[in-house]
Amino acid sequence: MTTARHSEIAFETVIENHLLINGYLSVSRDGFDRERAIFPETVLAFIRETQPKEWAKLEALHGDKTGEQILGDLCKWMDANGALATLRHGFKCYGRTLHAAFFKAAHELNPELEARYAANRLGLTRQLHFSPRSEKSLDVTLSLNGIPVATVELKNPLTGQRVEDARKQYKQDRDPREPIFEFKRRTLVHFAADTESVLMTTRLAGTATHFLPFNKGCDGGAGNPPDPAGRTYRTAYLWEEVLQRDSLLDLLARFIHLQIDEKRDDHGRKVKTESMIFPRYHQLQAVRQLVDAARTEGVGRNYLVE
Numbered sequence: 001m002t003t004a005r006h007s008e009i010a011f012e013t014v015i016e017n018h019l020l021i022n023g024y025l026s027v028s029r030d031g032f033d034r035e036r037a038i039f040p041e042t043v044l045a046f047i048r049e050t051q052p053k054e055w056a057k058l059e060a061l062h063g064d065k066t067g068e069q070i071l072g073d074l075c076k077w078m079d080a081n082g083a084l085a086t087l088r089h090g091f092k093c094y095g096r097t098l099h100a101a102f103f104k105a106a107h108e109l110n111p112e113l114e115a116r117y118a119a120n121r122l123g124l125t126r127q128l129h130f131s132p133r134s135e136k137s138l139d140v141t142l143s144l145n146g147i148p149v150a151t152v153e154l155k156n157p158l159t160g161q162r163v164e165d166a167r168k169q170y171k172q173d174r175d176p177r178e179p180i181f182e183f184k185r186r187t188l189v190h191f192a193a194d195t196e197s198v199l200m201t202t203r204l205a206g207t208a209t210h211f212l213p214f215n216k217g218c219d220g221g222a223g224n225p226p227d228p229a230g231r232t233y234r235t236a237y238l239w240e241e242v243l244q245r246d247s248l249l250d251l252l253a254r255f256i257h258l259q260i261d262e263k264r265d266d267h268g269r270k271v272k273t274e275s276m277i278f279p280r281y282h283q284l285q286a287v288r289q290l291v292d293a294a295r296t297e298g299v300g301r302n303y304l305v306e
Contacts, residue, residue, distance in 0.1 A: 042146030166192035
């Protein structure tokens with residue numbers, strides 16, 4: 001193994017160790033269904049644990065085929081309605097609504113809701129072989145209850161590769177027709193990152209893929225400030241703040257938005273376009289700080305956001 005690859009592995013390990021210590025679970029890449037782009041056993045374990053009554057009623061109808069029926073209906077629902085809507089609102093299986101995730105309630109007065117929220121399984125998988133047709137792999141894949149929601153391609157400048165190489169990898173070496181990358185149906189956001197900078201996109205489209213900066217800014221300009229802890233990773237906020245367990249669940253529950261626009265083409269026909277909106281770093285922080293301020297200081301105050 002080359003020194004360059006060793007350096008990238010070390011970078012992956014830093015991220016993995018932090019997330020696993022802080023609420024994530026390690027999900028084996030061997031359990032990934034490449035055709036359906038889910039982790040079947042994790043999906044079924046979550047539903048069985050959190051919704052035992054619904055599971056029992058379905059099992060009475062389908063017996064040992066219950067799991068396959070649930071997985072089939074889940075994938076059909078995500079293909080038709082998208083992963084985000086399915087995670088937020090659940091899906092139908094033989095007339096019953098099953099939940100693919102549980103998000104935090106507005107208050108903490110209901111122990112059952114708190115227990116369901118705690119049961120969410122945020123998963124991390126390294127070097128996921130995602131394609132039914134090749135052995136290409138993703139550096140880091142994050143999943144919620146067996147449904148992949150985010151991918152990260154990492155580069156370490158010590159190896160001579162930077163965030164631009166990760167961007168190029170997504171644009172030239174990641175086929176958007178792969179099940180895991182199909183727009184809105186599975187993964188919702190993709191990060192290209194090195195130790196200095198982060199880029200983000202919500203839709204892979206080959207060479208037309210458009211990335212946005214996902215940096216904090218530094219001294220009034222682009223980039224990121226030195227890490228306050230004195231480490232070499234200026235981008236530590238990505239995994240320590242943004243992808244932190246409660247933060248990612250909050251993003252999936254409230255911040256990510258499927259925007260649908262309609263306009264007429266040159267022939268007067270209505271054309272619908274869809275785009276997945278993922279907040280920029282400053283937008284996310286501004287909203288969260290305003291909410292925290294309102295919670296602690298009360299309503300009726302004025303704020304200026306620059």
